[in-house]
Amino acid sequence: MAQKPALPKGTRDFSPELMARRDFIFNTIKTVFKRYGYQPIETPAMENLSTLLGKYGDEGDKLLFRVLNSGDFLSSVKQGDESLTAEKLSPQISEKGLRYDLTVPFARFVVQYRNELSFPFKRYQIQPVWRADRPQKGRYREFYQCDVDVVGSNSLLNEAELVQMTHDIFDALQIKVIVKINNRKILAGIAEYIGRPDALIDITVAIDKLDKIGIEQVNTELITKGIESEAIEKLQPVLFMEGNSREKLKALDKIIGQTISGSKGLEEMNLLFDFLEIMHLDKIAELDLTLARGLNYYTGAIFEVKALDVPMGSICGGGRYDDLTGVFGMPDVSGVGISFGADRIYDVMQTLNLFPENATASTQVIFLNFGAKEVIYCLPYANQLRQKGLSAEVFPDDAKLKKQMKYADQKHIPLVVMAGETEVAEQKFTLKNMLSGEQLEVAADQLITTILKIQNP
RNA sequence: GUGGUUGUAGCUCAGCUGGUUAGAGCAUCAGAUUGUGGUUCUGAGGGUCGCGGGUUCGAAUCCCGUCUUCCACCCCA
Numbered sequence: 001m002a003q004k005p006a007l008p009k010g011t012r013d014f015s016p017e018l019m020a021r022r023d024f025i026f027n028t029i030k031t032v033f034k035r036y037g038y039q040p041i042e043t044p045a046m047e048n049l050s051t052l053l054g055k056y057g058d059e060g061d062k063l064l065f066r067v068l069n070s071g072d073f074l075s076s077v078k079q080g081d082e083s084l085t086a087e088k089l090s091p092q093i094s095e096k097g098l099r100y101d102l103t104v105p106f107a108r109f110v111v112q113y114r115n116e117l118s119f120p121f122k123r124y125q126i127q128p129v130w131r132a133d134r135p136q137k138g139r140y141r142e143f144y145q146c147d148v149d150v151v152g153s154n155s156l157l158n159e160a161e162l163v164q165m166t167h168d169i170f171d172a173l174q175i176k177v178i179v180k181i182n183n184r185k186i187l188a189g190i191a192e193y194i195g196r197p198d199a200l201i202d203i204t205v206a207i208d209k210l211d212k213i214g215i216e217q218v219n220t221e222l223i224t225k226g227i228e229s230e231a232i233e234k235l236q237p238v239l240f241m242e243g244n245s246r247e248k249l250k251a252l253d254k255i256i257g258q259t260i261s262g263s264k265g266l267e268e269m270n271l272l273f274d275f276l277e278i279m280h281l282d283k284i285a286e287l288d289l290t291l292a293r294g295l296n297y298y299t300g301a302i303f304e305v306k307a308l309d310v311p312m313g314s315i316c317g318g319g320r321y322d323d324l325t326g327v328f329g330m331p332d333v334s335g336v337g338i339s340f341g342a343d344r345i346y347d348v349m350q351t352l353n354l355f356p357e358n359a360t361a362s363t364q365v366i367f368l369n370f371g372a373k374e375v376i377y378c379l380p381y382a383n384q385l386r387q388k389g390l391s392a393e394v395f396p397d398d399a400k401l402k403k404q405m406k407y408a409d410q411k412h413i414p415l416v417v418m419a420g421e422t423e424v425a426e427q428k429f430t431l432k433n434m435l436s437g438e439q440l441e442v443a444a445d446q447l448i449t450t451i452l453k454i455q456n457p
Numbered sequence: 458g459u460g461g462u463u464g465u466a467g468c469u470c471a472g473c474u475g476g477u478u479a480g481a482g483c484a485u486c487a488g489a490u491u492g493u494g495g496u497u498c499u500g501a502g503g504g505u506c507g508c509g510g511g512u513u514c515g516a517a518u519c520c521c522g523u524c525u526u527c528c529a530c531c532c533c534a
Contacts (some may be wrong), residue, residue: 006507006524006525009524009525009526053485055521057532059531059532059533060532060533062458062532062534063532101534121503123532129534130534131532131534133531133532133533134458134531135526135527136527136528136529137527137528138533138534139533139534141534142534143534144534145534205532244517313533313534314533314534315534316534317533317534339534340534341533341534343534344534345534366492368492370492389503400491400492401492401493401494402492402493402494403494404493404494405492405493405494405495406494406495409494409495410494410495416493416494418492420492421492422492428487430492432493432494434495437493437494437495439493
């Protein structure tokens with residue numbers, strides 16, 4: 001019985017054409033990562049739920065894909081008197097989950113191999129992650145992240161380097177971006193200043209929506225979260241703050257300069273912008289106090305990158321986490337990193353038509369098949385081309401020339417080599433340029449040099 | 458998780474207030490062209506109308522459920 005082929009919700013296939021473009025993105029990103037001394041690692045698609053749960057907040061826990069235990073996973077389930085809920089059943093039948101991001105598995109990795117790594121440890125990691133979210137524009141259930149992180153260094157130079165790599169990558173991809181930067185310590189200082197340090201998360205999440213829903217709705221949300229009106233009143237000058245990054249930092253100093261975390265955060269940001277100015281990166285980076293970022297583990301700088309010419313969620317995000325390795329038993333190791341969302345970058349480049357034309361070309365030369373004897377005549381020459389570094393193929397079947405030509409045409413193969421009875425007898429080949437349609441005859445011993453000349457003029 | 462939306466050939470879509478045998482374009486394959494693609498002409502194949510149930514003499518069409526698509530919220534790359 002034939003079944004309809006289909007994919008799980010929110011997942012996609014990638015054809016050769018798509019892969020050529022995706023590889024273009026991955027290669028660009030990788031090249032930059034390596035240029036700054038980062039080394040690749042990979043971790044499994046699955047992690048134990050114990051390493052995943054509780055790292056991303058309640059929302060994140062809900063979005064984790066859980067993997068059922070193998071075998072008769074129900075046999076050991078203990079059912080009490082109370083009714084069975086998914087929440088109670090889940091830990092009994094599932095102990096593994098698909099990774100939700102690359103940062104937490106990396107933290108696990110660092111702790112596990114701490115004695116073999118030399119710090120600061122700089123790694124990059126390009127792998128898919130899974131989230132059981134509802135798919136929509138730019139949001140998938142399986143997508144690739146390209147993470148760069150450095151752990152074991154507190155220096156703000158690392159933050160500056162991440163911004164610089166971000167600049168290099170999007171410059172190479174020709175996407176115009178703005179890097180928004182904020183600092184959790186500043187946010188904490190603000191929460192402290194208005195007298196609600198406990199409500200940091202609620203406050204930042206509400207502020208994060210400022211440019212989306214406006215000041216009044218933000219204030220409404222703060223009220224529903226139980227923030228007193230005097231506190232909201234004290235918050236207003238921060239929300240209305242204007243000027244460039246430096247001016248904002250200066251103005252903030254008057255407001256939260258006295259708070260412990262606030263002053264620390266301001267100090268960090270001033271130093272970071274010093275670096276960015278020296279590196280001439282202050283044009284693409286800006287301080288954005290409304291940037292909150294949900295991931296719970298960030299403690300210092302936070303980043304988000306948005307494409308300027310396309311309305312789309314962030315294509316890149318990251319920040320500093322002072323104690324992510326702490327939960328795995330390795331305290332006081334600070335890390336900072338950023339993650340590039342390859343799939344969203346793809347969507348941005350697709351809408352802006354930024355992919356280079358020749359990204360799909362693969363085979364450079366094809367030998368048509370005129371029959372058994374003729375193929376034997378061609379085979380050594382195809383091999384010689386491959387040894388010279390050209391990609392060459394020989395059509396496997398003795399099909400009609402029309403079909404073989406059509407194959408070459410649709411695969412965008414620029415050069416076709418033909419050898420039938422006549423060519424074999426006269427020890428030559430017929431070369432056809434598929435772009436111009438021109439044909440020329442070449443002596444067999446001249447074939448390789450002629451093709452090389454055409455391919456690398 | 459909440460609200461809305463979509464589903465007809467491989468793809469993009471027509472298909473009227475329910476009424477004979479569900480259509481088009483593109484794509485595929487074959488031929489015109491026995492050693493020549495991208496243009497043209499001719500022909501052919503391809504459908505449980507997402508799936509399940511209901512209403513009806515009769516359902517692609519109306520109703521319910523379910524899955525899927527896309528969108529908004531939540532959250533996020």
